Amino acid sequence: MTLDLFDKLPSEPHFEAICEGAVVLRGAAVRDADALMGAVRRVIAESPLRRMKTPGGHTMSVAMTCCGQYGWVTDAQGYRYQSEDPVTGKPWPAMPEELLRLARETAARGGFPDFVPDACLINCYEPGSRMGLHQDKDEQDFSHPIVSVSLGLPQIFQFGGDARSDCPSKIPLQHGDVVVWGGAARLRYHGVLTLKHGHHPLTGAYRYNLTFRRAR
């Protein structure tokens, strides 16, 4: 008999270990979701979502923007963090305080009490969007964790090993779930499977993922 996490309603937040250094805080952001999405929409109004190109020339299926001191960008030149939005030519929007607070609180609950992010990547998934296995390795100091917040439609998270060939485990993520990974798990390959069609009262046909990092 299998436990289908997608069928569970958001309940009390609880921990779920993935492996050493990685944990899911189930429902940790549910209570604040309205305010978080309001903040996300204000960021998007200032620095719009865009689908960037990988250095190999492929257009990503996920639409992205950023807030905070630094933003993650990809183009023909490569992957990097930079303080200006290449679309607007202006600095990225400041990181809204409710986003910063959530990132710090959940990082602390996940075992990283000193985490202060300076970058937040906002990923907007529509039906058909996915993210292949990759490592977050454009940051300066890997002693800082990654904090990943899921809002809206559910999507299957893949959490692999330190080699791309390591078979990833599949972790269904729901609205309000927060994944924190660092330490021995900091450079693990990860990604998400194709988003399925659906409707969420707060985000409609979309899933938003907020990824907090310390870039520098």
Add this chain to the structure above:
DNA sequence: AAGTTACA
């Protein structure tokens, strides 16, 4: 490079 496709 966070991509696509082929094929088992």
Add this chain to the structure above:
DNA sequence: GCGG
């Protein structure tokens, strides 16, 4: 035929 499909999805991973």
